[in-house]
Amino acid sequence: MGILEVSDLRKQYGSIPALKGISFTVGVAERVVVLGPNGSGKTTTLDILGGFLRPTAGWARVLGAYVPHLPPGVRRQMGFVFQDKAGLYPELTVRETLELFGGYYPDPLPAPELLEKLGLADRRDRWVRNLSGGERRRLELAVALLGRPRLIFLDEPTASLDPEARLLIWALIEELADRGVTFVLTTHNLEEARRLGRRVLLLRGGELIFDGSPQTMIAQAGLPYQISFRRTEATLPPALAVRARVEGDRVTLPSLRPDEDLMALRGSGVGLEEVSIQPPTLEEAYLALLKGASHEHHSPNAVAPSLAGQ
Numbered sequence: 001m002g003i004l005e006v007s008d009l010r011k012q013y014g015s016i017p018a019l020k021g022i023s024f025t026v027g028v029a030e031r032v033v034v035l036g037p038n039g040s041g042k043t044t045t046l047d048i049l050g051g052f053l054r055p056t057a058g059w060a061r062v063l064g065a066y067v068p069h070l071p072p073g074v075r076r077q078m079g080f081v082f083q084d085k086a087g088l089y090p091e092l093t094v095r096e097t098l099e100l101f102g103g104y105y106p107d108p109l110p111a112p113e114l115l116e117k118l119g120l121a122d123r124r125d126r127w128v129r130n131l132s133g134g135e136r137r138r139l140e141l142a143v144a145l146l147g148r149p150r151l152i153f154l155d156e157p158t159a160s161l162d163p164e165a166r167l168l169i170w171a172l173i174e175e176l177a178d179r180g181v182t183f184v185l186t187t188h189n190l191e192e193a194r195r196l197g198r199r200v201l202l203l204r205g206g207e208l209i210f211d212g213s214p215q216t217m218i219a220q221a222g223l224p225y226q227i228s229f230r231r232t233e234a235t236l237p238p239a240l241a242v243r244a245r246v247e248g249d250r251v252t253l254p255s256l257r258p259d260e261d262l263m264a265l266r267g268s269g270v271g272l273e274e275v276s277i278q279p280p281t282l283e284e285a286y287l288a289l290l291k292g293a294s295h296e297h298h299s300p301n302a303v304a305p306s307l308a309g310q
């Protein structure tokens with residue numbers, strides 16, 4: 001049984017279909033990143049899974065319980081970092097906030113430890129209303145972690161954070177995941193997705209258009225690698241020259257089969273120096289899949305060759 005089970009989930013806001021029937025299962029300790037453009041249904045999905053929103057059709061189970069009626073025993077095992085839903089009290093201090101929310105759990109994490117980890121130790125006596133946006137976000141994460149959750153939902157947890165705070169949150173999420181905590185995170189930051197995600201759910205217009213690892217997503221987009229090198233002598237074989245971009249002695253060659261193309265180059269007697277092979281990025285794959293530009297006739301192996309020894 002998955003820690004999360006979602007079957008043909010649909011949500012209609014009046015005439016707007018926000019989710020058009022998505023299905024997936026998440027197992028324990030999975031690291032799931034939900035991607036998709038504005039309005040694709042990410043927050044709606046998380047809101048339903050958190051028990052905050054009733055689906056129009058389909059069903060979802062979280063830790064074995066059907067949404068939206070999650071019993072307190074299940075809720076206590078979940079943590080949330082949701083946009084504008086933290087329910088923080090502006091007139092409490094940071095420390096008082098953790099004491100208040102900590103009281104809901106049988107064995108809350110010690111507040112000083114959490115504050116230290118989130119870089120909020122020197123803000124402990126500050127009122128919530130006087131925190132900066134980024135500090136508030138970190139306090140929301142502290143509250144989400146207080147009850148030692150098994151499952152955490154994070155809706156754009158690092159949006160509006162400065163780079164230092166973002167790195168701190170990434171390290172914290174990785175540490176939690178290493179300890180076996182399952183997370184489902186939405187983001188528009190593809191670097192965040194690549195760093196934290198082992199599985200990507202890609203939504204477009206309320207439909208799940210990709211479910212798999214970031215590597216598979218890159219492979220499925222069917223985008224070329226970029227072979228680049230400095231040419232020292234001889235001309236390129238004509239079959240490759242038509243694809244190549246040449247600037248002086250620097251050559252860039254887009255290639256779906258870099259192993260084969262490199263072999264052809266070496267076999268042709270072209271002098272190659274400073275050879276590098278850049279795979280397509282997750283961001284490029286994301287954009288290509290959203291445009292519907294996937295080349296599904298290429299098997300992933302055809303575009304993800306072993307680059308060992310390059």
Ligand SMILES: Nc1ncnc2c1ncn2[C@@H]1O[C@H](COP(=O)(O)OP(=O)(O)OP(=O)(O)O)[C@@H](O)[C@H]1O
Binds near residue numbers: 036037038040043044
């Ligand atoms: N309460 C609501 N009433 C009506 N329409 C809504 C409501 N909430 C969301 N929608 C619509 O449902 C669709 C999905 O919205 P959702 O917030 O889930 O998208 P999202 O992928 O999280 O977007 P973003 O990246 O901008 O946060 C959008 O078209 C949005 O306008």
